[in-house]
Amino acid sequence: MTFGRVCRDAPVAIVPTVIRAILHLLNDQPLNVDLLEEPKPADAAVICTNVRTIDGKRPVFIDFSDSTFVFPMPSVRFVEIPTGVEDAERARATAAATADSDAEAEDLEIDEDFLRRVREA
Numbered sequence: 099m100t101f102g103r104v105c106r107d108a109p110v111a112i113v114p115t116v117i118r119a120i121l122h123l124l125n126d127q128p129l130n131v132d133l134l135e136e137p138k139p140a141d142a143a144v145i146c147t148n149v150r151t152i153d154g155k156r157p158v159f160i161d162f163s164d165s166t167f168v169f170p171m172p173s174v175r176f177v178e179i180p181t182g183v184e185d186a187e188r189a190r191a192t193a194a195a196t197a198d199s200d201a202e203a204e205d206l207e208i209d210e211d212f213l214r215r216v217r218e219a
Contacts, residue, residue: 120178121146121169128152128178131167137177144169144177 117133121144131146149160149167156163 117179122175122178123169124173124175129157136179142171144171144174
């Protein structure tokens with residue numbers, strides 16, 4: 099008996115490739131989704147799985163995370179499919195943008211003297 103041999107006739111599981119994308123909906127926040135194939139101009143809907151918010155949380159309108167979701171095209175502004183950007187690089191860019199917005203918020207301190215004058219007026 100030989101261990102470590104690979105059986106060449108064994109069935110191989112084929113897992114479809116997933117396209118990570120950002121789905122921009124009308125009048126709503128963008129969502130991170132996994133697409134099984136790129137949407138085509140003639141498509142009536144975008145079919146996706148693994149729907150989550152930009153910060154990685156489950157949206158409030160989803161009951162079961164492992165479902166397949168169908169978004170009709172009239173409710174989709176556009177689909178953003180990033181190419182050539184690694185997840186780690188995207189996370190660094192998001193963290194940098196968040197840090198910039200936090201620094202900007204700290205710069206906007208309220209002048210107490212101004213508030214006192216407004217209250218007295």
